[in-house]
Amino acid sequence: MQGFTYHRPTSVADAVVLLQSEGASGIAGGMTLLPVMKHRLATPLALVDLSGIAALGGIEVDGETLTIGAMVRHVAVADSPVVAAAIPALAALAAGIGDPAVRNRGTIGGVLANADPSADYPAAVAGLGATIVTDRREIAAEAMFTGLFATVLAPGELIVAVKFPVPLAAAYAKFRSPASRYAIVGVFVARFAAGVRVAVTGARPSVFRVPEMEAALSARFDPAALAGIAIPPDGLNGDIHAEPAFRAHLVGVMAARAVAAAGSGAA
């Protein structure tokens, strides 16, 4: 790892200023950034540690919206009675990220800014139709992710919080890589009064929704409703653990499992 200047601002405004400096990088939990720096694949000149900014914390429910601060760590989401009451599927998703060490450090904002194609939170954000609040605007889930490790965030733009609409029911099912334990395919299913949303992570460069599944499930919220809906393997990710056709198949399997879990009331 190369040397860098370390900043720990206490306000969003100060952080945003510091992030404008040349070669600066924000650091949330560091669960991706630190390994990348150790491999010298990233060599930031300055790290702006966001953990001192109280405004980036907090979990609260206001009516039909659950708001989670950008610096809330996975363990806090997993253990939160507020999350468990509002969107238990989200708590379960957080409890299944990485391992305890990762959950103790990693944050929701960090995950979303990083936009790893196999991260779990993007599936929840897209599946629940969440809104990403930054220091300067609100971004709809659909607009957030633009490709492999790519988002619409401007340089130096800081995620402040994520606002999740509370669904009638939801569940997340993922199939883990036997090596990294990241999602090879993760499917988040959420049922709202207005209809069902299905979002898939791990299978393409970034999270995507499956309109055919959403239509079928909106008509009938049952795993059997998914029968016959095949995801074409074209354009899906492939690696030594899962070829595109296998991923395509797993989307169907995980979607069915998520629907079954949501339908049974389990997270």
Added chain:
Amino acid sequence: MGNVTGIGASILRKEDLRFITGRGNYVADIKLPGMTFAVFVRSPHAHAKLLGIDATAALAMEGVVAVLTGADMKADNVGGIPCGWGITGKDGLPMKEPPHPAMAYEKVRHVGDPVALVIAETVDLARLAADSVVVDYESLPAVVGVLEALRPGAPAVFEDIPDNLCCDWEIGDRAATDKAFAGAAHVAKISLVNNRLVGNPMEPRAAIAQYERATDRTTLWSTSQFPHVVKLLMGNFVLGIPQHKLRVVAPDVGGGFGVKQFHYAEEAVVTWAARRLGVPVKWVSERSEGFVSDAQGRDHVSEAELALDETGKFLGLRVRTLANMGGYLSTFGPNIPTNLYGPLLAGVYTTPAIYCEVKVVFTNTVPVDAYRGAGRPEATFLLERLVDVAASDMGMDRVAIRRHNMIQTSAYPYQTPVMMEYDSGDPSGCLDRALALGDWDGFAARRAESAKRGKYRGIGLATYVEACGLAPSRIAGRLGARGGLYESATVRVHATGDVTVLIGTHCHGQGHETTFAQIVSDKLGIPADKIEVVFGDTDKVQFGMGTYGSRSLSVGGSALAKSVDKVILKGRKIAAHLLEAGEPDIVFEDGKFSVAGTDRSLRFDEICLAAYIPHNYPLEVLEPGLEEQSFYDPINFTFPGGAHVAEVEIDPDTGTVDLLSYVAVDDIGTVINPMIVAGQLHGGITQGAGQALCESAVYDDASGQLLSGSFMDYAMPRADIMPNMKILTHSTRCTHNDLGVKGCGEVGTIGSPATVINAVVDALSPLGITHVDMPAAPNRIWRLIQAAGLPKAAE
């Protein structure tokens, strides 16, 4: 017995206090005054001409001490890295043994091949500078698989070996085997791959070298399983350092599994650099560097046929194996897929005719060498898969066909048609107990229960025999070993009766400090905490061949037992003098020398004191002091064996294999510490299950890049893939060493891949699937189920 720290006691490991409190002393922990830090520049190409290296920019950087290259080593007349085994081909000619420069010049032959060493005042500065070394490569087509490497026109890893064939080796009687096949009622066939593995010990490799001008002595600290052998190979063949001027220290080492039992180029380069520069030089491998520079394991492609009569009796076995050596010959490389493989193909069966040919092949991959089990898991996997196929072909029960062909316990010692004479064993006893412990007979109900949940359940078994306790030097020499394979131990008894053991084996996790102390404790009747076991420093320990091949207890322990016996013999002479009795009348029991039939006795420590303060001592016939040394060369291999049973459940929707239960019944001879044995079994079985279910070193066919080059892509077995294992020892004594010990370090890894895969195939057998290559990972299983074309279980 009656000794609470003697043989058979599950005492806690003496070494664990320092390990679990973070007080171990590993190579990376060592700091020397004026120490510099080295980083290797490694080839990003699998195969390329090395046109030039420009270190100008790196040398100008802050804190950089030197940048050294293969050309510098050549100019200094540094020798290549030697191979420790020279095998002989069918044609009677020696294997092809191309040079292995410690740092490449002219050509690189695998991704990770070292081309330069950057030395700086800190490791970060060295890394930065390494990034600035400009290496001019001319990329060449690469070849990574054995089948491709043998095709006419394939890229030649070495120009003067255009067919990439290191050796075409054989064992067994070809004519007799052909005859057996000619008379067979049925021939069962299998084609299989034994997947390449990356060893990944928890502690990466490391080396520190120091040259002291005042004494002209050189010291290398290395993460080695055999420091004396490194001293001999590096001093004598690579760097030309006289043996009395070279010290090699392997302190605490965090896991080896074979990966650390070779003399590596990095050891020689760092030592050469420290001598050339006159400053200590330290290198610690990074994990990703280990993936492309630690020798790897397995990597066979095989075809095998088993000839049977109409009753299912095995008449003959024919095996053709292609074994990948990688880009260079590592220390034991050519020995593993030949001498440690072919002679194991008899297994525990009476097959009268066996013929095996092995083509040993160069490719543009990391060199392949011994990895826990080394050749024997490959033999067991092939044989036990083939026996299952034969049973299936002939409609026979898998247990019945094995019983029908098993060597009877009364038939030991048993001479196989492939060199080995098994001294002892009870394969049917192991099988009976494994089947009982695994509730083999109750499986049908469990399968039905799984089916109700839409899951495929399978049960599998494998028997195995291992040849370990490496090795009788006379046999090894005949097979091409370029060294002896004995072991040595000194027992230094102090004046106070405390004991220091100096032994030539090396402990890197096995618990030798405890096990060896228990042997001494048992024999001398003193508590284990009065015994210290010293190893891993060539300045302290006389000599030794190190630890690998499950040899430490059977060879090292036997040397130790001999030395203790010599101590007792001398003690009897001293006691006879002091007790004024004849030596034949002295008995040694419970730590006391007594005159038989009297109450006159002396404690062990009283004898020790007399030996060191010889005021009343038979100086005319006996030297003072009490220290004995032995070198022990075994007369045969030892042959642990056993039977394992595993049960799996497969989710047809995802292809996931869940290992539900694992039973191991092993004949490992006398057990010194049952707790340590259980630990060895747990680790070994998990390592084998890792190969069976998840691990695989995958190279890109076109570029030769290692695709599974980090833990993000290389799937290590984790605790959560393992069930609670049931471990049972069912031992017969080894007949040719005094302790009756056989060895247990590798048995788990030898039995488990075959056992697990046999269970996986059984689970899928209703679909008509007869073989599954390793690893039985989800994508592969899903593909097989798709190809079988049957409807998947309910959503």
